[in-house]
Amino acid sequence: MKYLALGAMLIMVSAGTYVAVKSNESIQIAPLVAPKQREFPHGITSDSRQSTALENGKISKTANKFLGNELLEQYRTNKLDSTQAKMMLDRAYSSGIEKSSNNYKIASDLLKSNVSSGEKVSLIRIVADQYTQGDLSSVNARILEDIRQLTQSSDTAIAREATVSYSRLGYFSDSEAILLAAKNGKYIPETEYYGELAHLLWVAPADRQKAIIDAVRNAQDNFSAEIIAGRLQDPESIKNFSPDSLKALRVLLQEREPRFPATSDDFDIVDSVKYANWLKSWTIVNGGNSANSINSAVMNQLSDPRTDPRQIVSYLISGNSDQFIEKFGTTPAFRSLENRIDDYAEKNKKNATFQDFVAEIHKKTKRS
Numbered sequence: 001m002k003y004l005a006l007g008a009m010l011i012m013v014s015a016g017t018y019v020a021v022k023s024n025e026s027i028q029i030a031p032l033v034a035p036k037q038r039e040f041p042h043g044i045t046s047d048s049r050q051s052t053a054l055e056n057g058k059i060s061k062t063a064n065k066f067l068g069n070e071l072l073e074q075y076r077t078n079k080l081d082s083t084q085a086k087m088m089l090d091r092a093y094s095s096g097i098e099k100s101s102n103n104y105k106i107a108s109d110l111l112k113s114n115v116s117s118g119e120k121v122s123l124i125r126i127v128a129d130q131y132t133q134g135d136l137s138s139v140n141a142r143i144l145e146d147i148r149q150l151t152q153s154s155d156t157a158i159a160r161e162a163t164v165s166y167s168r169l170g171y172f173s174d175s176e177a178i179l180l181a182a183k184n185g186k187y188i189p190e191t192e193y194y195g196e197l198a199h200l201l202w203v204a205p206a207d208r209q210k211a212i213i214d215a216v217r218n219a220q221d222n223f224s225a226e227i228i229a230g231r232l233q234d235p236e237s238i239k240n241f242s243p244d245s246l247k248a249l250r251v252l253l254q255e256r257e258p259r260f261p262a263t264s265d266d267f268d269i270v271d272s273v274k275y276a277n278w279l280k281s282w283t284i285v286n287g288g289n290s291a292n293s294i295n296s297a298v299m300n301q302l303s304d305p306r307t308d309p310r311q312i313v314s315y316l317i318s319g320n321s322d323q324f325i326e327k328f329g330t331t332p333a334f335r336s337l338e339n340r341i342d343d344y345a346e347k348n349k350k351n352a353t354f355q356d357f358v359a360e361i362h363k364k365t366k367r368s
Helices: 067-077 082-095 101-111 117-129 138-150 156-168 175-184 190-203 206-218 222-231 243-255 269-285 291-303 309-316 321-328 332-347 352-365
Strands: 002-006 009-014 018-022 027-031 053-055 058-060
Touching: 067 082, 067 101, 082 117, 101 117, 101 138, 117 138, 117 156, 138 156, 156 175, 156 190, 175 190, 190 206, 190 222, 206 222, 206 243, 222 243, 222 269, 243 269, 269 291, 269 309, 291 309, 291 321, 291 332, 309 321, 309 332, 309 352, 321 332, 321 352, 332 352
Parallel strands: none
Antiparallel strands: 002 009, 009 018, 018 027, 053 058
16 A cells, blocks of 8 residues: 655555545545556656656656657766666656657667666666557567567566566467466566456457456455456446356456455545445446446445445445436435445544545535
């Protein structure tokens, strides 16, 4: 679990998949849907690349769109120690490097040169980012070959980065074999291996979907199941799944329903986000193919007397709840949900997070 403070807000990221923001004004929780987000040293993240750059420890929002081009050239032409060099490469990546055959050649040549392991790790990311989905040019083929070769590096940091980067570029005939070799070679841990399989599921061909889902299920790995639930937030995401794959998804999600701790006053944001993502994904794999049908299925689930009030709060505070509240907010069924969470809050006053969430839900529904 990681926390990042930004002004008056506190951002918490769990497992690279969720974000919760709390300020003096409101609380919002939503899945991070960008599958390629990565964390880098010095506070740089890949989702900051398009409009910001890190300069002297401060974020400049007026950075040149392709400041990364300039930083890559500075790296190429200046002698820096390995730590400074890696910092500059990470800054170049986060700022955005224009996709071009020339920039690819520069990065590829540097990757093949005699630079430190840390620099090669950063250069792998830059080379991978030159890849353009759907482009059949020779540049894409060379990018794949550059990274594929490094998945077999004797340097485990390089092999790990190359494996993950290759996996995120798409599904190829050797994608699963490369991931498996990395797991067997122990340069990516099992949790990360199954997490990468979960990401790969969404680009895998129909005849491999079920096998990937079964692998995640048999591994009893909650992290990868959470990734799948986090990605499965739109009926369109499974429109190309086979009936067998959908059945396997239902079994997986049924088995991995997030549970709250037995202690009634134990409630935190991470558990809340996991449940909200799971519930929406569960309704989708069980036939929810429109906002109306999803919201109706959610109401049926939350209205069940066996549903933990913490689960009700989790969904109502999530980014998924706006349409749900618009549809049901004035109904007796919704009032019943509010009464249940109010009663639970009254009995569990020690948990400030739960109290805050209930208050925020009432703000959404204009109920005091």
